[in-house]
Amino acid sequence: MKAFEELRIVPQEVWDAAQMEIEKRRRRTRVSGNSQSARRSKHLLSGLMHFGSCGHPYVKVGKSRFGCREARKHACENRATIAQCLVEGRTFKQLKHLLLAPELIQNFEQEFHAEMQQLEGEDTVSALKSTERRLVAIQKARRSIMTAIEHGADFAAYSARDIELIAETKALEARLADLKARQAAKARPTPDIPALFAQAVDELEVLLGSPDTVAQANEHLSALIRSVTLTPDPREEGGLAIDIKADLTTLRAATGIGSDT
Secondary structure, three states, rough: OOOHHOOOOHHHHHHHHHHHHHHHHHHHHHHHHHHHHOOOOOOOOOOOOOOOOOEEEEEEOOEEEEEEEEEHOOOOOOOOOOEEEHHHHHHHHHHHHHOOOHHHHHHHHHHHHHHHHHHHHOHHHHHHHHHHHHHHHHHOOOOOHHHHHHHHOOOHHHHHHHHHHHHHHHHHHHHHHHHHHHHHHHHHHOOOOOHHHHHHHHHHHHHHOOOOHHHHHHHHHHHEEEEEEEEOOOOHHHHEEEEEOHHHHHHHHHEEEEEEE
């Protein structure tokens, strides 16, 4: 499947890191023959977990387990702990359920089609040509400056103008890349948006679990989730029930739906 800018639900630099992590995990799995060897090992839910009865944070109490902070001080009767992989997996499962809600996908698809209609109305071909012409003119002007300096002209007299031309060159190159991407998007067939969105959410789990991006992942997860509450429940896996409170406004904004009412 091809990538579509309109389907982005996390910043590009973090998404790129996730794709690199996916490939690294695939390589590790091929080498070890065991997908568990590629699992995450760092704290993802920092600052989000709390015990439902006393309201105090759940913190690391071992290499890979969490427990109530006050229980360690004998100020809380809750002695239940939970494995890191279990609490992270169950938390993301609930978040994934929210992200794949039909309302979010339907509205996201509407936003996608609105963006494509806007693209169809843009004359990207003419914009590309004019941008390329201006870029060529600037490159010619900079060559003229360099030639003048080589023939004895004072560089100080040209330095300010050269700095301006360099800045304009960078801006034009960025615009050129954007126009090319938009032109390519117009030429693509209409994608299966629900499938692509589901794929993006699946790969988001890899991003959230990457040791290389755990700090960024925690930052973005904290924007989506207000809190993760744990309460004792022998019926639940690990003996603890997990309830997440999501920020619906952020979820809607992340999927292009707008403000919550």
